Amino acid sequence: MPYSPDLNAIMTRGARFERDDIEYVIEQFPVGAVTAPTGEITACDPLTSAHGAEPFTATIKPGTYPLTAWVAVIHQDGNGPQPRTAALHLAVTDQPTVRWELALNQGQDPGVLDSDGYFGYPVDAGVGTLADLTAVAAMAGWDYDQLEDVYIPARAAPGPAPIDAITDEATGANVIVVSSGWGDGVYPTFVGYAADGSITGFVTDFLVIPDL
Secondary structure (H helix, E strand, O other), X not given: OOOOOOHHHHOOOOOEEXXXXXXXXXXXXXXXXXXXXXXXXXXXXXXXXXXXXXXXXXXXXXXXXXXXXXXXXXXXXXXXXXXXXXXXXXXXXXXXXXXXXXXXXXOXXXXXOOOOOOOOEEEOOOXXXXXXXXXXXXXXOOOHHHHHHHHOOOOOOOOOXXXXXXXXXXXXXXXXXXXXXXXXXXXXXXXXXXXXXXXEEEEEEOOOOOOO
């Protein structure tokens, strides 16, 4: 079956995992609120892929939704604590999530995936977002200087290092970027469902904790 991590474990404050003498401790960091004027949600590295961003087939009602970074603080002998963004969660409701499914773009078929395979988005600038397509599409018209002024700090802060800006003045749609796990890579996003079939949220897994 396709890659299916224990997302509820990643999103549990104080949860601890041990892998090869490395301890991962989960901390919760609210990073802001996402204004979604269309409810078409996309996940991407908006600094490098705003032009090609596609919405997920699962859509939500237009509105404003809280965005949370779940950070794994890594403890290893001989090294100080190292925070890495393990997951980014856009919460749609507070109903319990009873199942998670791979979030899909139009035309993607999970049936073609090998065991532990997934669809994901490429990161080339070390950041990721969950945002309304309107907000990301607006960034496609920005030049490099504007991107640098708004989203590229002179000195990067430890994860999640959120940066929030309104990108579409007409709707107030915004893009919040956070650091992406270990940096560049390809990362899957999942959509959660409540018992009644309604969408509870979207979560990008930055693949920080092995074998989760």
